[in-house]
Amino acid sequence: MDDRNQILLVGRESREWTTLASQIKASGLEPVILQSLVEAKERLTSAPAGLIIVAIETLHQPLDAVxxxxxxxxxxxxxxxxxxxxxxxxxxxxxVGAADYLLLPIDDSALAKVLDQYAGRFFDPELGRGRRLVSSDGGMQKLLNQLRRVAPSKATVLIQGESGTGKELIARYLHQVSDRAEAPFVAINCAALPENLLESELFGHVKGAFTGAVTDRKGKFQQATGGSILLDEISEMSLNLQAKLLRVLQEGEVDPVGGRGAQKVDVRVIASTNRDLKDWVSQGKFREDLFYRLNVFPVRLPSLRQRGDDVLLLAEHFRKRFVAELCRTDIPFSQDALLALKAYSWPGNVRELENIIQRSLLIAEGNAITRADLTIDPSPTLTAATPAAAGNDDAIRLPVGTTVREMEEILIRRTLDEVDGNRTRAAELLGISIRTLRNKLHEYAARPPE
Incomplete structure (x- = not known):
């Protein structure tokens, strides 16, 4: 039997544990009862497994074990x-990292569902914000395996993908499976700050370097020494700063603003963007030499609509997570909700799915999450004034009767979602000034609810 069909039951033997082992064996998998965490680790050293179940009551310090x-x-x-x-x-x-929580005894049908969802599947916790890296898609699993192989090296990694596909999550995963996992993981959004502040944030400054610099301050690179740094939205960095970043990558040292000498840093650099950086290079907006320095190991994340059954797998994961976080009744998806989830194109990818599942649990009133609770419409409604929009996954679909004022707010909020809240970038895409955007948002916030 494949070792990945083995289910490790970690905890002292009990009537409930023996019953669970019998149920697992009847399902066609192989249960292995281990009395302690030490035994579990010894077993995993010699052979892989498909799933671990930890007994909370009979194992010493079970949460530490998890x-x-x-x-x-x-x-x-x-x-x-x-x-x-x-x-x-x-x-x-x-x-602390458990993928799920079971109450024993459990009936055969419920156990079968749990085993189908987790046994032999890839499930990786992210250290930060309680999210999980969940996928059964072959392409994603191949990508994660490649990342595990490159993780021990110091090679720079460039992650490209649509907004909401989980670029930061992948960066954190790369850090966690590397030998730098015990050191800091530092992330910075390169589009969130103007050039002068971004330089100080990245490389630090000395006292008196500029007005307000009352003390020496370490930059993100110094803070991440020994660990990893994620340069999110790297495409939005100015050409001037790109030249300084290139020197950091070439020499392994940073020059604090106002400083008189370089400081050595040992950092794994990961960059991410939702743009095509090759195209950015051809347009003269990104340095070619920096592109090749960053693109040592390129990663292109697939959109959610390209990941097959991951939509339902992630939806179920988010449902369970938000049931616990919101402390509400555990209600399942209805059949029409599942069909709607599969039919939708997910232009906002995993982030959109996460938000929709959270919202559906907040508004659901029945004994199941229905299609109406999801507030998505997979069928075409009114998209845009041009026929070309019909095949555009990023088109904003609006029902007939939406007012111009409502359309404006929807467009602005959707654009902000696509650029992760970056107002400067949103204003650029919308063709308005940052001041106009700020005034519009203040207007929406002050508008009384209808």
Missing amino acids: RELTFLYRGLPVLAAAFKGSVSEAREAIQ
């Missing part, structure tokens, strides 16, 4: 199981 197993064996799902569970205990288990 945390250690998810850290040591990235990608291997770890579930927590309890005989007398509670909502707070479930929340704690998930916070």
Whole structure:
């Protein structure tokens, strides 16, 4: 039998544990009962497994065990199981890395669903914001395996993909599976600050370097020494700063603003963008030499609509997560909701899916999440004035009867979502000044609810 069909049950033997083992065996998988965390780690050293289930009541310091197993064996799902569970205990288990929380005894159909969802699947916790890297897509799994192979090196990585595909999540994953995982992971959005402030944020400054510089301050590169730095929206960096970044990559040292000497840094550089940087280079907006320095290991993330069954897998993950976070009744998706989720094109990718599932749980009133609760419409309505918009996944679909004022607000908020809240970039795309954009947002915020 394939080792990945083995389900490790970590905890002292009990009646409930034996029953669970029998149920797993009846499902065609191979249960292996291990009495302690030490035994589990010894077993995993010699052979892989498809899933780990940790007994909360019978294992010494079970939450520490969950945390250690998810850290040591990235990608291997770890579930927590309890005989007398509670909502707070479930929340704690998930916070330390458990993929799910089971209450024993569990009936055969419910167990079959859990095993189908997790056994042999890739499930990787992200350290930060409680998210999870969840995928059963072959292309994504191949990509993650490639990242594991490149992780031990110091090679720079360039992540490109549409907005909302999880570029920062992938960057964090790369950091976590590298030998730098114990050192800092520092992220900075290169589009969020004007050039003079961004230089200080990246490279630091000395006291008196400019008005307001009352003390020496380390930049993000110094803060990330020994670890990794993510330069998000690298395409929005000015050409002047690009030249200074190139020197950091070539020499491994930074020059603080106002300083008189360079400082050595040991940092793994990861860059990300939702643009085609080759096209940016051809337009003269990005340095060719910097592009090749960053593009040592290129990563192109697929859109959610290209990831097949991941839509439903992620939807179920987000549903469980927000049920726990919102402390609300655990309600499933209705069949029409599942069909709607599969039919929708997801122009906002995983971020849009996450937001829609959270919103649906906030507004759902029945005993299931319905298609209406999702507030998405997979069928074409009014898109735009031109026929070309009909095949455009990024087109904004509006029902007939929407007022011009409402259309304006929808367009502005959607554009902000696409650029991760970057007002400067949003104003550029909308063809308005940053001041006009700011005034519009103040107007919307002050408008009384209807």
